[in-house]
Amino acid sequence: MHYTLRQLQVFLAAAHTENITRAAESLAMSQSAASSALKDLEQQFSIQLFDRIGKRLQINELGRALRPQAESLLDQARALEQAFRQHDQVGELKVGATLTIGNYMAVDIMADFISRYPHAKVKLDVANTATISQQVLNFDLDIGLIEGELHHPDLEVTKWRDDELLIFCNPQHPLAKKTALTDNDILSAQWILREPGSGTRQAFDRAMNELLPEITIRLELQHTEAIKRAVETGLGVGCLSRVSLQSALDSGRLVALPTPGRDLRRNFYFILHRQKYRSEGILRWLEQCQSSV
Template structure:
């Protein structure tokens, strides 16, 4: 079927390698090569330029790729529509989530989802907010859950959960035992932030701007777990979602610094592509995310 050949084509284009595509699709490399050859004969043009190091799309291949993705997406949706008709929730569901949500909030939701819909094959991709937006625009995920802001005419954000953002220090920090602190107490402090493009980085910078504090030094670490360990080691202060640090605050390895008369929170949001028909698996996930009984952070 042409859909099978297009799936092979799209996977080779993504992986930029016949061998990696074969591994991802659980096929032999000769089978991948044969299907690409058949597709090139069908379209009457070369789709890939092959070198010793990598595989690149030709101009014809770049033209075909977005159509191939749409065809594959429609094929999956057509199966989902028939499953809906029969009352089944099956198929594949690829979810994109930002680090805070994917690592600290979504696992409980996914556990309930798999109990309800065991026939759905789940795939979770974790990346920063900007990358999740790109994956959605590129049809590589079915639904997303993000903590940052995205503005694009093809994307819609639906807030579903409030997330309090807190200022953190190691218990040994001079401010660690204070009941309340003033913004001026933070002058001269080092801060540990996530990378550019991260929703957590954006909200930390906004937090600092609102209280009028310019860090003495900024240390960038590309994971929330790495930031927590760096704060515990005394490298600086951090601004993170309360969801990420419930365990550390409970056991005292991190303490919250409370700024007098200042509270900061943001919305976590469901990300969808505007106008895109949702499979039953995706719509059930979206419903669960918005109605889930999240425990107190």
């Protein structure tokens, strides 16, 4: 074999950081050792994996093509090392979740997961669907839990569970006593919505497709709690997952507005890179998520 796992580690760290010094720091190596490892890897096969732009390393087309295989190989090497050590096979897991899932579901799943696998280490990143999917594509995350529909040739997207969006307002809003929202009601409202790129916004736009050009969007916010607070203060009408609204509805701080004829159903999904090695940790995490439904 004409390459080492250390060389692959340097290649992947450089692809992630776009800088050999930061790559070396992340691997607890000297800058010269990391630079030599990357140079030796390229010279051994007469290839170039990066374009050099000053001190920045920008991964090129060949590097991007080889990166998934290198990631998969290192994942398998880590799994083999764990097996040799004969410790709990569930090690470190990097999970990404979109805001509804991350804020209202993922922490409980993590707690149950760590209770079952005490040696496990789980890192959770919370962002919108577009960001989480890009992190999975870049191998920055092992798995993503998303609430938006997604199609990408390098991602495996699997349905996890059903969800439903609700339109809501505060109890003093003029629409609060309506038994059903009409198109005129929808168009007359001031809307406070999630930002484009989020799964919640994607589902709302699909449900309101023909009315979208005339809908008045007063605010676009990245956080569900900010949207709920803005609606509570009377700034407008919102649309969020039932999961995120349940406590506010139960307490009477917010009221749901019926929308017959508007399909606000959607799904939550798992996403993994197609070339990602399905480690023991990933398999057990998926199992834990399924058991939480």
